[in-house]
Amino acid sequence: MESELKGESDMRHVSIVLALALAGCGSDGGSSDGTPLGDAGANPLVFNAPDAFTVLPVGPVRNGSYSYTWLCSANQANLTVAGVEGGRVRIEIFDESGERVHDNTYEGSLGGALSAMTSPHGQGGVWTLEFTYSGVTSVGSIDIQADLVNEPDHILLAGAYDLQSSFVYQAAWEAGSGKVHIASAITHGTVHVRMWDGNGDLVLSCTDAGTYVGLADGESKQGAAGIWTIRIDVGAVATAGAITIDHLATTTSEAIEK
Numbered sequence: 001m002e003s004e005l006k007g008e009s010d011m012r013h014v015s016i017v018l019a020l021a022l023a024g025c026g027s028d029g030g031s032s033d034g035t036p037l038g039d040a041g042a043n044p045l046v047f048n049a050p051d052a053f054t055v056l057p058v059g060p061v062r063n064g065s066y067s068y069t070w071l072c073s074a075n076q077a078n079l080t081v082a083g084v085e086g087g088r089v090r091i092e093i094f095d096e097s098g099e100r101v102h103d104n105t106y107e108g109s110l111g112g113a114l115s116a117m118t119s120p121h122g123q124g125g126v127w128t129l130e131f132t133y134s135g136v137t138s139v140g141s142i143d144i145q146a147d148l149v150n151e152p153d154h155i156l157l158a159g160a161y162d163l164q165s166s167f168v169y170q171a172a173w174e175a176g177s178g179k180v181h182i183a184s185a186i187t188h189g190t191v192h193v194r195m196w197d198g199n200g201d202l203v204l205s206c207t208d209a210g211t212y213v214g215l216a217d218g219e220s221k222q223g224a225a226g227i228w229t230i231r232i233d234v235g236a237v238a239t240a241g242a243i244t245i246d247h248l249a250t251t252t253s254e255a256i257e258k
Helices: 002-025
Strands: 046-049 052-055 064-072 077-084 088-094 100-117 125-134 141-146 155-158 161-173 176-182 186-196 202-207 210-213 226-238 242-249
Touching: 046 064, 077 088, 088 141, 155 226, 161 242, 176 186, 176 202, 186 242, 226 242
Parallel strands: none
Antiparallel strands: 046 052, 052 141, 064 125, 077 100, 077 141, 088 100, 088 125, 100 155, 100 161, 155 242, 161 226, 176 242, 186 202, 186 226, 202 210
């Protein structure tokens, strides 16, 4: 599982590098010129292509909300947010049917990167991506890719961060155990991770200081198949390392259809 997760993480790192290379082909308007709330900063730079969307702001980002339409041919997308400095940015994603499949706010400093996924069972087609910036001094990359190969749902928070944020994700997992490995070099504060299984039962509650529900090594109690909910409350400063969240199935059956 560790080698598989490393391979998937490498793929997402490559996507960020490719997005940087493509930045010169983008535009600052996209499907919307935004609704700036202040004079400081510039509109984000956008590269918008079928199944691939990247935001690469240059310097401070002008406060406001920016909305774009994006063609996603898959039912789920993977996203990586990297290099957020200062203020906060809220990212909302709606699928073809208008269902919200992602809504998280990144507040503080994310020198590293947070890779995750939209909720399962979305509807492919024309999606709407909404970004709301407030006091953001820079964003290295916001990269959103259609999940065309049905990657296993997992979350990776890598590198340095100084965050005051709560993140909520949903994953399509079989019956089994969720797995959390907190290896960030935390110098201040706490990271709290909780999981609810397909039945809505709390099967894991742990922090960097210990496990309160689940097994001592960061493995959850056995949970039911279905849509799991993962909540990560980050009020901490870390200088390096990573937090990984994935799943250990109890059977060899195929992954749940997303």
